[in-house]
Amino acid sequence: xxxxxxxxxxNSQMLSEMGYLRAANTLFVKxxxxxxxxxYFGVPSEHWQRIRAVASIGRYMQRHIFKKYAAARISEGEKxxxxxxxxxxx
Numbered sequence: 760x761x762x763x764x765x766x767x768x769x770n771s772q773m774l775s776e777m778g779y780l781r782a783a784n785t786l787f788v789k790x791x792x793x794x795x796x797x798x799y800f801g802v803p804s805e806h807w808q809r810i811r812a813v814a815s816i817g818r819y820m821q822r823h824i825f826k827k828y829a830a831a832r833i834s835e836g837e838k839x840x841x842x843x844x845x846x847x848x849x
Contacts, residue, residue, distance in 0.1 A: 764780055764787050771815075771816040774788050774789060774790060774816055775789050777810070783800075784803060784804065785798050785800050786810075794836030794837035795836035797830050800831075802824065806823060809823075810824075
């Protein structure tokens with residue numbers, strides 16, 4: 760059974776979207792650089808409230824979430840698309 764997670768677009772150089780499942784205290788983030796989605800487990804709801812109000816989401820994640828909560832990659836993200844221009848093909 761899939762759990763409904765509402766991901767919100769965020770203004771961050773590091774993340775493109777994030778969401779929170781309060782029933783499981785789980786923070787979900789989608790990284791801007793590769794589109795991978797990670798779940799961070801056991802994150803108190805106070806962090807969810809604070810992270811949405813800070814000036815720098817990336818800095819907050821580095822100081823308060825990364826390496827402090829167990830995480831799992833739950834989506835591989837988008838693969839880079841390599842296209843050949845007409846100049847390269849010639």
